[in-house]
Amino acid sequence: MKLSISRYNPELDSRPYMQDYEIALVPGDHMLLDVMLRLKQQDSTLSFRKSCREGVCGSDAMSINGRNGLACITPVRTLHGTVVLRPLPSFPIIRDLVVDMTNFFQQYHSIKPWLENPEPPPEKERLQSPAERERLNGAYECILCGCCSSQCPSYWWNPDKFVGPAGLLQAYRFIVDSRDKATDERLENLRGPYRLFRCRTIMNCAEVCPKGLEPSHAIEKTRMRMLHVEASGELDTHTPPAGRPSITN
Ligand code: SF4
Ligand code: SF4
Ligand code: FES
Numbered sequence: 428m429k430l431s432i433s434r435y436n437p438e439l440d441s442r443p444y445m446q447d448y449e450i451a452l453v454p455g456d457h458m459l460l461d462v463m464l465r466l467k468q469q470d471s472t473l474s475f476r477k478s479c480r481e482g483v484c485g486s487d488a489m490s491i492n493g494r495n496g497l498a499c500i501t502p503v504r505t506l507h508g509t510v511v512l513r514p515l516p517s518f519p520i521i522r523d524l525v526v527d528m529t530n531f532f533q534q535y536h537s538i539k540p541w542l543e544n545p546e547p548p549p550e551k552e553r554l555q556s557p558a559e560r561e562r563l564n565g566a567y568e569c570i571l572c573g574c575c576s577s578q579c580p581s582y583w584w585n586p587d588k589f590v591g592p593a594g595l596l597q598a599y600r601f602i603v604d605s606r607d608k609a610t611d612e613r614l615e616n617l618r619g620p621y622r623l624f625r626c627r628t629i630m631n632c633a634e635v636c637p638k639g640l641e642p643s644h645a646i647e648k649t650r651m652r653m654l655h656v657e658a659s660g661e662l663d664t665h666t667p668p669a670g671r672p673s674i675t676n
Pocket of ligand 1: 578579580581582591592625626627628629630631632633642643646
């Protein structure tokens, strides 16, 4: 297999450059990460993150032939020709394929990704009906890999102001959780022209999510929820931002 991998050592290089590799495949090379781990035995200076090797931890997100994905669940048989690996686009590069995810996690934390419920906890647990639990499907499975936000043009241009698809999917996950009592505060936290409404419904996020999630759908649902609350007068009205995408259903 031939690979072309973006290299950058901040102590030696003024900018990233591409380095070519060639490695013979062996029967155990099922996933791209398998090949990369053997490549690292050849060149120990090559840096990338990985942990679970099962598509669960989200640490080996990278650009694979121009599309964000996880190396550990990218089958070698789906890759043809020279495989081009780059760090997640738009995230600051620390070294080679390792990126700085500080802003990504700051945006994630800004939506308060935990249950808010001031009521005294019941003796055992806060119960949900099957229907209430069902509402969390498609939102709770996010592994915070960053593939979506890194492929989102709105996030590229305003990473400090736009929460980004990953954070907004998690905002939605708590807004629809029947056990959470802070829905109004959560919606209030997303008001304004940037935090939620900067999404332009380009759909790159849903296109690249390795878990098959659809942050764009959650964003749309959250917008509808916010508009419904405003129409009912439960929140102060505000001037909609210019160019806000229309809600389609
Ligand atoms: S749908 Fe919205 S959040 Fe998703 S990639 Fe497009 S602009 Fe970004
Ligand atoms: S929504 Fe998907 S792509 Fe985005 S961080 Fe979560 S798992 Fe990764
Ligand atoms: S190594 Fe954990 S998701 Fe790939």
